Structures are given as C-alpha cells and as structure tokens.
Amino acid sequence: MRAREIQKAAAGEMFVQQAAHANAGVSAGPLQGATICSTKIRRDFTLASAADESCEATDISLLRAIRVDPANLVRVLQQLEVIARQQAPRIAFKAKDNILLLDLADILAVHAEGNYVSLRHRHRPHPYLVRETLSSMAEKLKPYGFIRIHRSVVVNISAVEEIQPLPGGEYRLREKGGKEHVVTHTYKRNLRDLAQLWVGSERLRG
Numbered sequence: 001m002r003a004r005e006i007q008k009a010a011a012g013e014m015f016v017q018q019a020a021h022a023n024a025g026v027s028a029g030p031l032q033g034a035t036i037c038s039t040k041i042r043r044d045f046t047l048a049s050a051a052d053e054s055c056e057a058t059d060i061s062l063l064r065a066i067r068v069d070p071a072n073l074v075r076v077l078q079q080l081e082v083i084a085r086q087q088a089p090r091i092a093f094k095a096k097d098n099i100l101l102l103d104l105a106d107i108l109a110v111h112a113e114g115n116y117v118s119l120r121h122r123h124r125p126h127p128y129l130v131r132e133t134l135s136s137m138a139e140k141l142k143p144y145g146f147i148r149i150h151r152s153v154v155v156n157i158s159a160v161e162e163i164q165p166l167p168g169g170e171y172r173l174r175e176k177g178g179k180e181h182v183v184t185h186t187y188k189r190n191l192r193d194l195a196q197l198w199v200g201s202e203r204l205r206g
Contacts, residue, residue, distance in 0.1 A: 093130045108159045112152035147190040149183040
C-alpha cells in the first residue's frame with residue numbers, strides 16, 4: 001500500500017512538471033508567420049485538445065482583406081488626385097482679357113519686371129506677366145511657402161534643391177531644375193524657412 005502511494009505521488013509530480021513545461025513553451029514560443037493562436041489551458045492540462053480547438057490562422061483573412069480589383073484601385077487613385085488638386089492652394093490673376101487659375105505648387109519663382117512680375121511656371125517655357133509689385137506678391141505668397149531671396153526674386157521653397165555659402169557672406173541657391181540665384185545679405189535670414197530640421201550643418205552663417 002505504501003509503495004502504491006509513492007508511485008501515485010511520483011506520477012502526479014511528473015505530470016505537473018510536464019504540464020508546466022508545456023505551458024511555458026506555449027507562452028514564450030515565437031509566433032509562426034502571421035498565425036495567431038489563442039490557446040486555452042484547462043485545469044486538467046489537456047493542452048493538445050485546447051490548442052486544436054482554439055487556434056486560428058489569420059494570415060488567410062489578411063490576404064482576403066487586401067485583395068483589390070486593379071480597375072477599382074486606379075479609379076480610387078484618380079479620384080484622390082482630383083481631390084488633392086481641388087484642395088491645393090491656387091493663384092488667380094488677370095492675363096490679357098482672361099483670368100487664369102494656377103496651382104501655386106507649379107510656380108517655381110517670381111521675378112520683378114519693372115511694373116510687373118513674371119511667374120515662372122514649372123511646365124511652361126515662358127513666364128506669365130502680372131501687373132503687381134514684387135513686395136506685394138512676396139507678402140501674399142509668404143503663407144504658401146514662398147520666400148524672398150533678392151530684391152527682385154521670390155522662390156518657391158519646395159523647388160529649392162541646394163544652397164551654397166559664398167565667400168562674401170552671401171549664398172548661392174539652386175533650384176531642382178538647375179537654375180541658380182544669389183541670396184543677398186538682406187534676405188539670407190529667410191533661408192531658415194527652407195527646412196524645418198537641420199542636421200549635421202551649422203544651419204546658416206551670420
């Protein structure tokens with residue numbers, strides 16, 4: 001009788017150790033791919049049956065969720081592009097007998113031309129002439145990402161690719177298309193608006 005009790009106790013202890021080891025393996029083991037298993041451990045430690053019943057593979061459901069008809073995707077992208085254009089800031093000005101509407105993002109720079117200013121367009125070889133002073137245009141365009149770099153030049157900061165310090169304390173500014181401008185002492189502080197984050201540089205001298 002005593003031997004039988006010892007055998008039961010040893011068997012029970014071995015079972016508890018095996019169950020604890022299996023429980024640790026379930027909680028600490030890595031997930032396989034995108035499969036998520038919500039294993040329930042019953043009090044009787046029947047881990048195998050619980051895992052078979054409650055394990056769900058979610059990778060297939062994810063594939064179903066991202067499956068999109070190409071035609072519908074193209075249509076949605078076109079609609080988003082139209083919405084973006086409608087929400088983009090635009091400029092309206094009189095050209096001869098008409099009023100033109102242009103996206104400000106397409107205006108690379110504004111130059112003084114006597115009593116006029118010329119709007120240099122990204123996709124147009126010749127600029128638009130508008131009867132306006134450069135000072136007035138600079139103030140109107142400032143909230144939309146334009147800075148004055150010279151007494152006769154205002155540039156779109158999104159079109160600026162590089163600035164280079166010059167020996168006299170001025171700067172050379174280059175647009176993405178290659179056109180260059182000299183930034184004079186009076187306006188070089190405006191270059192700070194070219195970027196929100198300056199890394200690994202002295203920012204601006206002077």
